[in-house]
Amino acid sequence: xxxxxxxxxxxxxxxxxxxxxxxxxxxxxxxxxxxxxxxxxxxxxxxxxxxxxxxxxxxxxxxxxxxxxxxxxxxxxxxxxxxxxxxxxxxxxxxxxxxxxxxxxxxxxxxxxxxxxxxxxxxxxxxxxxxxxxxxxxxxxxxxxxxxxxxxxxxxxxxxxxxxxxxxxxxxxxxxxxxxxxxxxxxxxxxxxxxxxxxxxxxxxxxxxxxxxxxxxxxxx
Amino acid sequence: xxxxxxxxxxxxxxxxxxxxxxxxxxxxxxxxxxxxxxxxxxxxxxxxxxxxxxxxxxxxxxxxxxxxxxxxxxxxxxxxxxxxxxxxxxxxxxxxxxxxxxxxxxxxxxxxxxxxxxxxxxxxxxxxxxxxxxxxxxxxxxxxxxxxxxxxxxxxxxxxxxxxxxxxxxxxxxxxxxxxxxxxxxxxxxxxxxxxxxxxxxxxxxxxxxxxxxxxxxxxxxxxxxxxxxxxxxxxxxxxxxxxxxxxxxxxxxx
Numbered sequence: 001x002x003x004x005x006x007x008x009x010x011x012x013x014x015x016x017x018x019x020x021x022x023x024x025x026x027x028x029x030x031x032x033x034x035x036x037x038x039x040x041x042x043x044x045x046x047x048x049x050x051x052x053x054x055x056x057x058x059x060x061x062x063x064x065x066x067x068x069x070x071x072x073x074x075x076x077x078x079x080x081x082x083x084x085x086x087x088x089x090x091x092x093x094x095x096x097x098x099x100x101x102x103x104x105x106x107x108x109x110x111x112x113x114x115x116x117x118x119x120x121x122x123x124x125x126x127x128x129x130x131x132x133x134x135x136x137x138x139x140x141x142x143x144x145x146x147x148x149x150x151x152x153x154x155x156x157x158x159x160x161x162x163x164x165x166x167x168x169x170x171x172x173x174x175x176x177x178x179x180x181x182x183x184x185x186x187x188x189x190x191x192x193x194x195x196x197x198x199x200x201x202x203x204x205x206x207x208x209x210x211x212x213x214x215x216x217x218x219x220x221x
Numbered sequence: 222x223x224x225x226x227x228x229x230x231x232x233x234x235x236x237x238x239x240x241x242x243x244x245x246x247x248x249x250x251x252x253x254x255x256x257x258x259x260x261x262x263x264x265x266x267x268x269x270x271x272x273x274x275x276x277x278x279x280x281x282x283x284x285x286x287x288x289x290x291x292x293x294x295x296x297x298x299x300x301x302x303x304x305x306x307x308x309x310x311x312x313x314x315x316x317x318x319x320x321x322x323x324x325x326x327x328x329x330x331x332x333x334x335x336x337x338x339x340x341x342x343x344x345x346x347x348x349x350x351x352x353x354x355x356x357x358x359x360x361x362x363x364x365x366x367x368x369x370x371x372x373x374x375x376x377x378x379x380x381x382x383x384x385x386x387x388x389x390x391x392x393x394x395x396x397x398x399x400x401x402x403x404x405x406x407x408x409x410x411x412x413x414x415x416x417x418x419x420x421x422x423x424x425x426x427x428x429x430x431x432x433x434x435x436x437x438x439x440x441x442x443x444x445x446x447x448x449x450x451x452x453x454x455x456x457x458x459x460x461x462x463x464x465x466x467x468x469x470x471x472x473x474x475x476x
Contacts, residue, residue, distance in 0.1 A: 130336075
């Protein structure tokens with residue numbers, strides 16, 4: 001017997017999908033903004049000539065890049081409170097973990113961008129008497145920015161999808177709502193298909209934008 | 222033309238530079254006088270570039286002293302006491318590189334104005350007027366709004382010279398500025414340098430263009446194995462070389 005699709009039952013709960021989508025956007029944008037700040041701090045930390053600072057930054061990067069985000073989420077939500085004796089709300093744990101995770105990847109993207117700029121650029125800037133700070137902000141970073149934009153967008157697309165993991169600590173974002181609607185309607189095929197489509201509809205234009213940016217930069221260089 | 226009795230603008234004493242165990246400069250004494258053009262010649266790997274890069278502290282010497290206008294050069298950015306730091310030194314001692322190193326994200330005009338505006342904090346209108354003058358001098362007025370990647374090598378190098386000149390330096394260091402150019406583009410760059418020499422710009426020029434060196438330089442230093450092997454007027458060093466090493470080196474250019 002062929003499966004009889006019934007989207008109407010599921011779409012009664014459109015407000016849950018809408019709210020979930022909104023939260024997904026909120027967590028994504030929030031963790032990207034905080035992640036970029038963390039990423040820049042850690043990036044400069046790694047480039048520091050002080051061994052202690054670069055070592056610490058490196059350790060941070062490796063811890064967050066080499067453990068699964070899912071494990072990090074559960075650790076910050078279930079384990080950290082035992083250590084510090086204070087309960088952490090699920091939305092705080094979610095935001096914190098997503099940002100720290102994003103920061104570790106962004107820092108490496110930024111660092112790669114800065115290191116990819118030819119040494120001659122630094123020398124030319126120094127030769128016109130710029131300070132190290134001026135060299136970095138006026139000459140290196142503007143060039144690195146262009147170069148890392150595609151990887152940055154790519155990582156942000158991943159970040160958008162990664163927010164689905166915070167459903168395991170009961171944050172009501174899009175994937176969580178799919179599970180809720182499924183529980184109400186016993187229609188997993190429709191519920192999860194709709195959610196998958198929603199993710200796709202948001203992200204497909206973004207990956208296209210990344211390709212476009214990358215292509216345009218190649219032309220102007 | 223310089224007068225030897227005046228105090229040199231740059232003095233180098235006992236300069237040494239090593240990379241790990243490899244000693245590249247093995248003790249160099251050198252004076253550069255105001256208005257003088259000094260050509261530095263020598264085989265690849267002899268330390269010419271390293272020497273000239275020590276003069277604005279892009280390379281930090283391992284030993285020895287450099288003085289600018291009698292002030293000791295110190296390896297820190299800010300000047301302190303009577304000594305001069307690399308920040309101040311580089312305002313007076315400009316440099317042009319073999320590979321141009323123009324800022325690709327800035328137009329020709331912005332490349333030239335960057336130093337005076339960002340570093341010297343001079344008013345934009347003044348700087349831009351001066352930049353236009355310099356562009357006229359290097360023959361690139363029509364390229365003011367072009368990006369470096371749309372220029373030929375010779376044009377890039379002329380912009381790089383204008384960028385260095387925009388800082389109104391007292392000394393210009395030129396590090397093999399024609400070595401990366403197609404042969405037919407070398408002339409236009411040398412012509413600009415000739416013009417500068419004619420205007421009395423103090424220059425130290427690392428070059429493989431022997432005819433040019435003989436023509437434009439007041440003095441020529443032959444570097445070999447990290448030391449100055451011969452130093453004198455272009456006539457003595459290039460036209461009447463004393464040592465066999467120098468004769469052998471020069472013979473390769475007369476083919």
